[in-house]
Amino acid sequence: MARSTPEIPNASMADIAFLLLTFFLVTTTINNDKGLSIGLPPPPDPNKNEEVKMQEKNIFKIQVNSSDALLVEGEPMEDVSGLKEMIIKFVKNKGVDPASSESPEKAIVSFKTDRGTSHKRFVEILDIIQGAYYDIYAEQAGVTNKEFREAASQLADPEKKAIYERGKKDYPMNISIAEPTKVGN
Amino acid sequence: MSKFKKKAEVKQEIPTSSMPDVVFMLLFFFMVTTEMRKSSIEVKQQIPKAAQLRKLERKTLVANLYIGQPTEAKFGTEEKIQANDAFISTEDIIRWVNEEKSKLAEAEREQLTIAIKGDKDAKRGIIADVETELRKGNARKVLYTAADNAGAKKN
Numbered sequence: 545m546a547r548s549t550p551e552i553p554n555a556s557m558a559d560i561a562f563l564l565l566t567f568f569l570v571t572t573t574i575n576n577d578k579g580l581s582i583g584l585p586p587p588p589d590p591n592k593n594e595e596v597k598m599q600e601k602n603i604f605k606i607q608v609n610s611s612d613a614l615l616v617e618g619e620p621m622e623d624v625s626g627l628k629e630m631i632i633k634f635v636k637n638k639g640v641d642p643a644s645s646e647s648p649e650k651a652i653v654s655f656k657t658d659r660g661t662s663h664k665r666f667v668e669i670l671d672i673i674q675g676a677y678y679d680i681y682a683e684q685a686g687v688t689n690k691e692f693r694e695a696a697s698q699l700a701d702p703e704k705k706a707i708y709e710r711g712k713k714d715y716p717m718n719i720s721i722a723e724p725t726k727v728g729n
Numbered sequence: 730m731s732k733f734k735k736k737a738e739v740k741q742e743i744p745t746s747s748m749p750d751v752v753f754m755l756l757f758f759f760m761v762t763t764e765m766r767k768s769s770i771e772v773k774q775q776i777p778k779a780a781q782l783r784k785l786e787r788k789t790l791v792a793n794l795y796i797g798q799p800t801e802a803k804f805g806t807e808e809k810i811q812a813n814d815a816f817i818s819t820e821d822i823i824r825w826v827n828e829e830k831s832k833l834a835e836a837e838r839e840q841l842t843i844a845i846k847g848d849k850d851a852k853r854g855i856i857a858d859v860e861t862e863l864r865k866g867n868a869r870k871v872l873y874t875a876a877d878n879a880g881a882k883k884n
Contacts, residue, residue: 568759659854671779
């Protein structure tokens, strides 16, 4: 008995697929999980006096006030483009200039903001400080800044980990983000 | 005489028979990558820009905190912290951190990263308060979410 094989018309399949595709295209939000990563210090111990004396010359002071104005080492700064070079020079000083840092281990970049400082300004300055360190690391590891940062997020890979460790050697990222002052709120 | 013969007429049609396959492939890609947001974000979110971005190693180890002015006027103009689908106060952060940690496997709890998605106009004060609480709650890995501005400006 000859049986006619039933067929489903599939001319509209492409249309349906397009419709679904457009739906998912529109609703998809590619998660942006990128940013500036920092490690916070452990909580302050009330039993211990945390007062640590640091030599003034080993601290690179960056202050931002409530109206987002910048003070670098006591001097007001309008244009931030030279800040990164200043930090690199400070960290890599190694006692050459007696008024600057003694060694990369002792060098600390202190970043103090006000409660009224905008998050945008905070991220901008933190970006520059971290950029200075990443530039040093990348140079030491012999890769580009971008390659170094990529390696830093793939530490499971032994090859990447080697790059990361070679870059970070002798240069701890001493960024101190101080408790904000309370002038503006 | 002419060495170059005119080429034979070639059909100028693009084969479309594989188009549904291509479309389906795209479709599956977006179906898989789509994440339906469980909660809508009720605070302003204009993420600041930065160049020195780091990717997160493991997305499952991330908990998001959204900080900014509420988008709806009825919640006032003061900056608020949103975790999951509700506004929380700074005092609740330790509890929230512990909740997030309990969702993870024992060995991974210390690796929890808090992504602070701060609006660019958010003030440093509230974010610093959050940081203080995170230190107390022992969730010390923090990521300030930022958009990439590489190429836009060299610094």
